[in-house]
Amino acid sequence: MTEQPLNDLVIDDVRVTFDGFVAVDGVSLRVGPGDLRFLIGPNGAGKTTLVDAITGLTPATGSVRFGGRELLGRPVHRIVRLGIGRTFQTATVFENLTVLQNLDIAAGTTRRPHTLLRRRRTVPDEVQRALETTGLTGQRDRAAGTLAHGQKQWLEIGMLLVQNVQLLLLDEPVAGMSHEEREQTGQLLQRVGEDRTVVVIEHDMDFMRAFAASVTVLHAGRVLSEGTVAEVRADPRVQEVYLGETAVA
Numbered sequence: 364m365t366e367q368p369l370n371d372l373v374i375d376d377v378r379v380t381f382d383g384f385v386a387v388d389g390v391s392l393r394v395g396p397g398d399l400r401f402l403i404g405p406n407g408a409g410k411t412t413l414v415d416a417i418t419g420l421t422p423a424t425g426s427v428r429f430g431g432r433e434l435l436g437r438p439v440h441r442i443v444r445l446g447i448g449r450t451f452q453t454a455t456v457f458e459n460l461t462v463l464q465n466l467d468i469a470a471g472t473t474r475r476p477h478t479l480l481r482r483r484r485t486v487p488d489e490v491q492r493a494l495e496t497t498g499l500t501g502q503r504d505r506a507a508g509t510l511a512h513g514q515k516q517w518l519e520i521g522m523l524l525v526q527n528v529q530l531l532l533l534d535e536p537v538a539g540m541s542h543e544e545r546e547q548t549g550q551l552l553q554r555v556g557e558d559r560t561v562v563v564i565e566h567d568m569d570f571m572r573a574f575a576a577s578v579t580v581l582h583a584g585r586v587l588s589e590g591t592v593a594e595v596r597a598d599p600r601v602q603e604v605y606l607g608e609t610a611v612a
């Protein structure tokens with residue numbers, strides 16, 4: 364096995380209930396670095412709730428381990444410190460600050476607030492690498508609020524990279540993007556996923572088909588199917604669930 368077990372995400376029998384309603388009903392799955400796992404499923408399947416459980420936003424039972432460490436029961440900030448980061452459907456960047464300043468703040472550099480706002484000659488290595496990986500080098504002095512929609516999402520991913528995040532959980536990263544932005548985002552996720560563990564919640568089946576290395580299908584809080592894109596597309600249970608929705612097959 365070439366995977367580093369240390370950075371495997373191992374989810375075992377996770378359950379989340381809201382006032383007796385079971386939103387996640389005993390989900391188990393495993394994702395390793397180098398994989399690009401897409402988490403798909405109809406509305407209400409439990410995808411976001413599962414990610415909320417992993418990141419400490421909602422209480423859950425069972426076990427979620429990353430790098431061998433149990434995450435369930437830890438507060439959000441401690442989970443972040445273990446190298447776990449997520450994005451939401453709407454990018455959360457500081458619109459009035461430049462791309463560089465956003466990355467600086469995410470990197471937690473020790474500069475004081477007033478010096479953070481000043482332009483500077485040297486850029487820390489991890490910030491430079493994040494600019495290059497996300498293709499934002501040419502935009503570094505632009506206010507984040509003036510970026511195109513896709514660029515804001517890439518900046519948000521860059522903000523996770525400078526924090527040395529090893530597990531990225533991305534919620535519909537290409538929603539609202541142009542075709543070209545989707546292609547670029549897919550390539551970015553492939554680069555990021557080469558040596559990190561990446562889980563992408565997605566409704567866009569074309570994007571999933573083009574870029575997923577593996578797929579987990581959730582339905583009614585449970586894992587319905589799992590495998591390569593071809594395997595889940597061929598699964599009659601998946602076709603049944605998606606009948607009348609976006610065609611998977």
Ligand SMILES: Nc1ncnc2c1ncn2[C@@H]1O[C@H](COP(=O)(O)OP(=O)(O)OP(=O)(O)O)[C@@H](O)[C@H]1O
Pocket residue numbers: 381384386404405406407408409410411412413
């Ligand atoms: N805080 C909450 N309180 C009560 N029910 C909730 C809460 N959060 C989610 N749910 C319910 O849990 C179920 C799973 O929701 P979740 O948002 O995880 O689904 P999803 O697969 O992410 O759907 P979508 O693709 O529409 O975002 C839904 O029936 C939802 O209504």
